[in-house]
Amino acid sequence: MAGQAIAAVLGILLALALLEPAAAAGMKFTTHDLRSEKAVRQLYERWCKHFKVVRKQEEKVHRFANFNQTVHDVASRTVRVADEPLRLNGFADATWAELEACRCRMTPEGRRNLAPVPVKRRGGDGNLTLPDSIDWASRICGQGLPCISPVRNQLLCGSCWAFAATAAIESHLAIRPEVSIIVQLSEQELVDCDHASHGCNGGLAIKAFNYIKQNGIASRQNYPYRTFPRENGTCLARTTPRTNMTMIGWTQLEPHNEYELLAQVTYAPVVVAISIGVNNTEFKRYAGGMYRGKCGTKIDHELLLVGYDPDSYLLKNSWGQSWGDFGYLSLPRTHNCGILERGGSYPVMGWD
Ligand SMILES: *[C@@H]1O[C@H](CO)[C@@H](O)[C@H](O)[C@H]1NC(C)=O
Ligand SMILES: *[C@@H]1O[C@H](CO)[C@@H](O)[C@H](O)[C@H]1NC(C)=O
Ligand SMILES: *[C@@H]1O[C@H](CO)[C@@H](O)[C@H](O)[C@H]1NC(C)=O
Ligand SMILES: *[C@@H]1O[C@H](CO)[C@@H](O)[C@H](O)[C@H]1NC(C)=O
């Protein structure tokens, strides 16, 4: 019990350390910032300020070593095109444990009892010409608000599946002009109550869709995300009001069919799965621009596909706005971390 309490306190401290800072894209630096240890320390101070990171003095001592390694790795490993700048994101002084904690173990088991709604083919039989590009993240939907809800932070919890599911439904609710509801749904309810998945130890967005179809879901305001991973969180669904929306099911697109996936995205965003891989520091340190780092070999992360252009997929992640391009990822279509392997899924709302 005492051990648990200590673990809980440590967890809270870690979580506080990673609390989402104000919106910030990657922070630029140059190799000149690495000319001496003093210069790197100055860079660390600048980084703390840029991402509004507050560290205790003794914490800075061990985190500086992480930071130092990050900046040297980024400077030496980044595959650069022309004079693309070197950039740091908000994870530059994170520990190994922190970097690994937000990977999602995807559990393919237990899909048999899930019943998808048949695919409504958006692109005819492959005979429609799709637009060259689409970007839901830059569009305005009903009530003059963005079609895509703000980027969130799953913190030290493998709950990407819950964030991908809520992000998808929120976008579908915002996009339909005749209904256009702006609401933010509770990932914490899914973590605590959807026992088909495994809370902070991973899960699947389609299971979350199934849960929401059966139980509805609370708003984020009524059932907020706690900043500590509570694997055994008490489920509060019964005492928390449901949001006013109807989901009739969800659809699973077939794997390895890019045309179907893109055709669907022209209609609304889709949950997709990719492979990051264990210890993929390049991915964790991604700070905007086209991602050119490595991928893993096993699917381990879910996120929301919100657009594409001829060269890339545009994805909304759930690692806060200090990661990537204000929380978004541009993944090359030719080097796509297995994005087509699982095919993609999306919620089917009452009016679809
Ligand atoms: C910073 O990293 C460089 C390159 O790995 C290394 O040579 C140097 O000793 C490190 N400095 C500190 C203070 O950790
Ligand atoms: C696409 O193919 C389907 C089935 O063959 C057909 O019904 C539809 O009219 C075609 N659409 C266009 C735009 O050609
Ligand atoms: C969490 O659940 C596990 C497995 O059911 C159990 O062994 C453990 O004691 C629980 N922890 C708490 C704090 O309830
Ligand atoms: C729920 O949504 C329906 C359909 O959009 C609307 O008619 C109704 O007024 C809403 N109810 C509440 C309590 O907001």
Ligand SMILES: *[C@@H]1O[C@H](CO)[C@@H](O)[C@H](O)[C@H]1NC(C)=O
């Ligand atoms: C990941 O990196 C950590 C720290 O360097 C190391 O201890 C661990 O063995 C690595 N895991 C794998 C699977 O490479």
